Amino acid sequence: MVDMKISLCGVQLDNPVIPASGTFGYGREFAELYDINMLGTFSFKGTTGKRRFGNPTPRIAECREGLINSVGLQNPGVDSVIGEELPALAKVFSKPVMANVSGFSIEEYVSVALKLAAQKQVGWIELNISCPNVHNGGMVFGTDPKQAAEVVGAVRKALDSQKASGGSRPLIVKLSPNVTDLAEIAFACEDAGADGLTLINTLQGMRIDLKTGRPVIANRIGGFSGPAVMPVALRMVYQVYERVRIPIIGCGGVSSAEDVLEMMLAGATAVQVGSANLVNPYACRDIIEALPETMKKYGIETLSDITGGAH
């Protein structure tokens, strides 16, 4: 028997496989297909203070080994998530879920994070300061070490103030690859009180339709993800691992059990799977089922042992 358990900021997971935010909704569509309790956990759709429709369509463009999206944080707003999505989720998922939080101001990040951290079902807050698809928000905070530290520090302080009432949670910060020195931003987040990091959100990209001569995506530029970005994600996890002591969730292009091992060797404690869920709705189930065999093939008995093994 191989051991796939890992510990993420003090919470035990049965395995390191976590569907990434924005590719798994609030779990519903997938719970109809397989028992999602087999997942380590999952990160739900980026949630903001108010309902957002997001960007105009087309929002999706095909790329070689990947796609570009410009959904723009479409979500029903934090109050609907708490009132409707979480109760529905409780019926099909009994593990702690990762709450992906977005915002356009520090106040919004703090208030959404506090509301979600107060929910029993929520195991971690994943602060998305890296969405490339909204103006004046998201990524602005994630591309400058000072601003990143400010928003992380503010959310940290707010969460700490709720410790006594049980309304605090580990704080994971999701970073953007669209920067020159990610390690520096990662370090600033750790310093400001982050308990973990998710690397990476999408890379900015675009496609042009030859028939019209215009960008395919209505917003012109979107976020690039899928197998094509994995070498970039891997390199970033590898570099950041050398600069911080907090756990890293590796994300970007992961589509197979082999990819999971590669991410972990680079320095990841756990792994998120995004785009793969869209083209194969069973991707995470398939990866988890293939992990034991793949571990055996490479002589791995305890999965958590390999984190950072490539250094």
Added chain:
Amino acid sequence: MIKAELTVKSNRQIADRTWEMILETPSGMTDDFRPGQFINIRIDGLYLRRPISICDWSDDTVTIVYKTVGRGTEAMSRIEAGAKIDVLLPLGNGYNTEAENVGERPVLIGGGAGVPLMYCLCRRLVSEGVVPAVVLGFRTAGEMFYIERFREMNIEVAVATEDGSYGVKGFVTDVMSDPGYTSFFACGPEGMLRAVDRAAKADIPGWFSFEERMGCGFGACMGCSCETKYGSKRICKDGPVLERGEIIW
């Protein structure tokens, strides 16, 4: 929704740039299919699946008809009988013909790649004892298909071609003049749908099937959303069929 590997029974060209593919299905799979639903096809070498409407089905087959417009559909046209393809199906809400009050004389309006869906719907309505009128639009006579199949059901078919090479020269709206229609169903390019909405009498119910670029096709990514009068809807899951009264043009 099911993810299945289906065997291609046949894949043949039926008109210019237009192909018909028949897939073998295990028994029971097609039992709950509805007109207006679609399948999402994985194609070797391409990352995203391609959505194509269900055109027809039997106990052990499902038929799709597609136009070759780009890399994906061109690659599909090269798939040979006997090959296996990975599909998700059935997807989307589809038309609920039983629940809706279509009246005695619904009109089905299909443009180009929207024609296969109208064939599917026509068969369903005829089996329910309703005799719809059918209005089809094509670019040119060489791209026409399935006209005879509609006529075999004793259906009156009016055809418009953009270049006038067959039927009336113009668009579907030029041949949907009957004031007696009790409802309509339309599928085709968005410009056509808009024109149909304007041309149809204001007091009859109507349904449209929309297209949008899709990331997943089953409701997970929010890639295909549109705003309606009743909030935002995902074309792939809450659509592709939307009711006339909810659409914000």
